[in-house]
Amino acid sequence: MRIVMIGTGYVGLVSGTCFADFGHHVTCVDKDQSKIDALLDGRIPIFEPGLDELVAANVASGRLDFTLDLASVLPEADAVFIAVGTPSRRGDGHADLTYVHAASREMAPHLRDGAVVVTKSTVPVGTGDEVERTIRETCPDLEFSVASNPEFLREGAAIDDFKRPDRVVIGVNDEHAEEVLQGIYRPLTRNESPMLVMSRRGAELTKYAANAFLATKIGFINEIADLCEKVGADVQDVAKGIGLDTRIGSRFLMPGPGYGGSCFPKDTLALLKTGEDFEAPLRIVESVVASNDSRKRSMGRKVVQALGGDGYGKTVAVLGLTFKANTDDMRDSPAIAVVQALQDAGAKVKAYDPEGMEQAKAVINDVTYCENAYEAMDGADAAVIVTEWDVFRALDLKRAKDLLKQPLLVDLRNLYSRTEVEREGFTYVAVGR
Known part of the structure; x- marks a missing residue:
């Protein structure tokens, strides 16, 4: 055709x-x-x-x-x-x-x-x-x-x-x-x-409903991750425990800094507006949107807390800027809010992303963009993994420790095991663990 x-x-x-x-x-x-x-x-x-x-x-x-x-x-x-x-x-x-x-x-x-x-x-x-x-x-x-x-x-x-x-x-x-x-x-x-x-209208609604439900799963596991930290549980164990239930499934149960990208943020908002227009309010989706917005900024505060509660004069290496790996898409990326929160706390930011550097420069200001992860970590007070790129899954931790002013790794994607990182002498901060 x-x-x-x-x-x-x-x-x-x-x-x-x-x-x-x-x-x-x-x-x-x-x-x-x-x-x-x-x-x-x-x-x-x-x-x-x-x-x-x-x-x-x-x-x-x-x-x-x-x-x-x-x-x-x-x-x-x-x-x-x-x-x-x-x-x-x-x-x-x-x-x-x-x-x-x-x-x-x-x-x-x-x-x-x-x-x-x-x-x-x-x-x-x-x-x-x-x-x-x-x-x-x-x-x-x-x-x-x-x-x-x-x-x-x-x-x-x-x-x-x-x-x-x-x-x-x-x-x-x-x-x-x-x-x-x-x-x-x-x-x-x-x-x-x-x-x-x-029907045509059924298909139009199906797309919004699917994205809103997936966003809900992300928002749900992120809030469970916060509870895990308070009660001393590991969110990865909890996610596996509920994900093996075939009624729930394991996908989109990976805690992190919140969802971004070209779909979930705008589609959940558009679905909310459709609900308002037809007098069918979507309170669950409304809560998911609010939860995700606050989630992104809270991850920046989490880094500041790991720095001792004061970011002034500190330098932070931000690893990953795109909203997810294997894309150059910066739309509504959690990294934007994380960097802003760090800068608001008085910290300087050095950053590296394998594909999103040019796009990031258009939306994130006053950042030193680096050629690789190790250049970003050189002289920094902490390294923060924001995006789950494969290149960040096997960092040379010995080299990283030598480059950092203090061995502090904040892993917002839970890419590493605590035992592995602490064995190399790092302070390790993860999400929900």
Whole structure:
């Protein structure tokens, strides 16, 4: 099939490339000249393991291309996916649908009869209705469908998630849209991936509900971790004990400095606003959002406490800046709040991240950025692991001890065992242990 993917951000580029790898012909469209120029030159504007090779292979095969000219590629498209940003709107937390509406208006005059427009972006319930209405106002006689196909991609594992998904959710209001989307995803039938067909509004809500529930698990285990510290228990034992219950499961029960990234923060807020709009308040999700916001700052205070309660004049090595490993995404990263809390306490910060340094410089000021973890630790009063990059899982502790002014390791991801670190003469501070 011929597919047009509007948006070459994280979701659009990964999805479009994987569709091309399925054998479809995909054209990715963006208004950002620099992005398109980079992609045409073989440079990937985001960091995602394996994506550069997959893009190159499908461009070479002729199945994947890039353009700024949306109108030129729409007349032959069987399906048009909207994969533009839907950030939290400033001031009220609602999802900002400016780019979705703009894409709907721009595509309308150029769609062919039978085209299926698919919202891939995470959008509030009822957005598909608005997209359909926008196109219908411009082209009242056009035969077209609007569907919802939310993504469930984890940054750092997106290609595998796309090709071997837990499930594919398709929200449709007519048989033609279902048939087209079933055809697009047919290659996944070999993997026996469940394909769930539901109403368009049901699919839109499913994405928000899934992310809110996962955020709830993170918020829950973080609060249990705080209780573990008070009562003298190890949160890792508790997490394993409850995670082996098949009704609960072990995933997303790893305590840390709070969730961040492009999905959970904005999606939980958008879901709260949807609940308010429909007079169905979501008190559990509301508590999760509040708990996560306070969690991030509390991790900075935890470091200051480990420094003896006074950060003034101290230097802290922050290891990891992105919201999670295997991405360069700094959006709502806990590291932002941790660094701010340290600076508020009078501490100086040296930092290193394997992929997120340039992105971090745009959102974190007055930090000394280093070439590696050991440069960051050189002369620091403490080292703090904020992001669970593999490179931080096997630090040379003897070398680290020699570089630090005092052997203090604050492990906000619980990457190490206390016995291992204390054997090297460190003071070790973990989360919930």
